[in-house]
Amino acid sequence: MKGADVDSATVMDAARKAARNAYAPYSGFRVGAAILTAKGALHAGCNVENASYGLGICAERSAAVAMALADPEDREIQLVAVASPNAAPCFPCGACRQFLREFGCKEVVVEDPAEPSGVRHYPFEEMLPHSFGPEHL
Numbered sequence: 001m002k003g004a005d006v007d008s009a010t011v012m013d014a015a016r017k018a019a020r021n022a023y024a025p026y027s028g029f030r031v032g033a034a035i036l037t038a039k040g041a042l043h044a045g046c047n048v049e050n051a052s053y054g055l056g057i058c059a060e061r062s063a064a065v066a067m068a069l070a071d072p073e074d075r076e077i078q079l080v081a082v083a084s085p086n087a088a089p090c091f092p093c094g095a096c097r098q099f100l101r102e103f104g105c106k107e108v109v110v111e112d113p114a115e116p117s118g119v120r121h122y123p124f125e126e127m128l129p130h131s132f133g134p135e136h137l
Contacts, residue, residue: 033059
């Protein structure tokens with residue numbers, strides 16, 4: 001999906017749909033993520049567990065890998081939405097925050113039942129303050 005009509009609600013819907021496809025036979029904790037790029041492309045991913053726990057991949061990184069594969073000229077993340085039927089809000093873990101930082105993520109959107117809209121938006125700097133990025137190398 002690509003276009004100027006992609007808004008944060010559409011991205012959150014894509015994250016919810018991706019969560020349904022998660023492979024979580026060990027924890028049962030399903031997560032979906034969807035990324036909206038600066039050029040308007042939408043990429044989704046889900047968590048994929050592994051019997052060797054450390055080899056699993058989170059939904060956010062799965063979506064970022066899909067983004068990187070799709071278009072090497074469109075790798076700036078405007079926003080990422082994260083959804084789980086198991087927990088709300090469901091925030092990116094520390095590893096995912098650093099991974100998203102690599103691609104200049106601007107905003108994180110999570111489900112939040114306490115909000116009238118059902119979602120909450122966070123500037124990425126609130127997720128990973130004082131971050132280390134490519135410009136520090």
